[in-house]
Amino acid sequence: MTIEGDCEMKRTYWVALLIFFFIIFSTGCDRNQSSEQTSALNQDLSEKYGLLEKCGNRAEEWFKIYQQNYPDDKLTYKNHFNTRLNKCFIYITSFQSGGYQTLSLFDVSENKKYGSCVGAIDDEEHFACAFLNKDVKSKTEWDSLVKPFMEE
Numbered sequence: 746m747t748i749e750g751d752c753e754m755k756r757t758y759w760v761a762l763l764i765f766f767f768i769i770f771s772t773g774c775d776r777n778q779s780s781e782q783t784s785a786l787n788q789d790l791s792e793k794y795g796l797l798e799k800c801g802n803r804a805e806e807w808f809k810i811y812q813q814n815y816p817d818d819k820l821t822y823k824n825h826f827n828t829r830l831n832k833c834f835i836y837i838t839s840f841q842s843g844g845y846q847t848l849s850l851f852d853v854s855e856n857k858k859y860g861s862c863v864g865a866i867d868d869e870e871h872f873a874c875a876f877l878n879k880d881v882k883s884k885t886e887w888d889s890l891v892k893p894f895m896e897e
Contacts, residue, residue, distance in 0.1 A: 793828070800826035800833035800853070807835060807853045815839060824853070829897045834859075836895055840866070848884075850876075850891050859894065862887040 804824030812820050819840040826833050833853040840846050849861040862884055864872030874881035876890045 796828075797826050800824055803833055803853050804835045807851075807856075808837070811837065817842065823895065825895045827894055827897045830894070834894050836891065848887065848891075850894060860887070860890070 801824055804822065808820075808822045821838045823836045824833065825836070832855075835851050835853050837849045837851070838846060839849070844866050845863065846866050847861055847863045850859040851857060852859065860874065860876030860881070862872050862874035862881070864884065869884045872884040872887070874884060874887040876887060881887045881890065
């Protein structure tokens with residue numbers, strides 16, 4: 746596991762914990778809210794946290810296997826559970842010798858590659874990118890296509 750992956754899991758844990766306490770304390774202030782509603786909110790939050798944790802664990806295992814195929818590259822990853830799509834994504838950055846990098850987005854559960862972008866580390870103008878089997882004109886466009894998968 747990389748430091749970035751470990752930090753991402755810790756960050757996900759703390760965010761979920763903060764959300765949990767916010768809901769607990771904010772719902773306690775509303776005297777008109779029934780205990781059933783509070784219980785339902787707590788259950789929903791618990792389920793969401795479970796999905797986040799499961800995604801983090803699966804992404805970590807998936808990354809370990811993926812990393813074995815690229816022993817000479819320096820790899821980092823970020824994972825994200827997209828609640829809208831109900832999918833766990835992993836965004837991998839691979840630094841190769843010669844000053845090149847590869848950016849890739851995968852669905853962890855389906856082991857499906859959504860796209861990749863390859864280019865020189867210092868030159869964002871000359872990247873070769875594809876997303877969902879279509880060519881992408883620039884790294885900037887690539888970033889904008891990936892963003893909704895990694896932020897929702």
